[in-house]
Amino acid sequence: MARRTQRFTEDDFESLEGRASKTEQKKAVQRMAALGSQLAELPKKKIEQLPVEERLIEALLDVQLITSHEARRRQFLRIGKLLRNEDETMILSYLTPQQGLKKQAQLLRWVDRMIAQGDPAIKEFMKMHKAAEHHAIRQHILRVQRDIQKNLGEDAIAESKQGLTNYVQQVALISENS
The missing domain is CATH 1.10.60 (Diphtheria Toxin Repressor; domain 2)
Incomplete structure (x- = not known):
């Protein structure tokens, strides 16, 4: 069976402009996780004063109590995802x-x-x-x-x-x- 060629219009490409690819989204989460690790190094008082969601503050405080390497890595990925919603x-x-x-x-x-x-x-x-x-x-x-x-x-x-x-x-x- 012959494969039908799909014709793309200029509107199709314009709708995709500015949209991040999956790879870019993953790298953004990794960057945010790295920033989260730096936020977690801040003193407890400064973390509590951050003007962010309560879930993020709790996650930052929780990561200080986690000792397992893998658990910390997963927690930082979670923090990175939470940071995406912040300014x-x-x-x-x-x-x-x-x-x-x-x-x-x-x-x-x-x-x-x-x-x-x-x-x-x-x-x-x-x-x-x-x-x-x-x-x-x-x-x-x-x-x-x-x-x-x-x-x-x-x-x-x-x-x-x-x-x-x-x-x-x-x-x-x-x-x-x-």
Whole structure:
């Protein structure tokens, strides 16, 4: 029996634009789990003050009591899934003071440089930060550049640039502790 060829329209591809693949979703959970492990290292008082869901606070406090390696790994994956529902910028604001103002300013310069220069700057950033993924950075940069080209306004451009900034900060935090 002959196989029927399926014709895709431009609308089919536009509906998929901006949607993360399964692999990207899994890597995002792994990044969030790594951030969760750093959150779990915070003092108990600071964890209790986090403006997040109660389930996440309980999970962060529970992981401090778990001694089995495998159980801790699973708990961090759970924390990563819970973190997906939270505001990344707020979570990073609790972790970035550990980096210091100089490092934060340096990361913001990297963001601007990668937007302006593209692949050469991305490759250089990836050499310094082993947790970085070329595809993810490239997608964030393309979103920023698309918003600039379409003249969507300062709010839309700032929002897409904040997504890139959040990713760069996550990668820097993970790379420092690896």
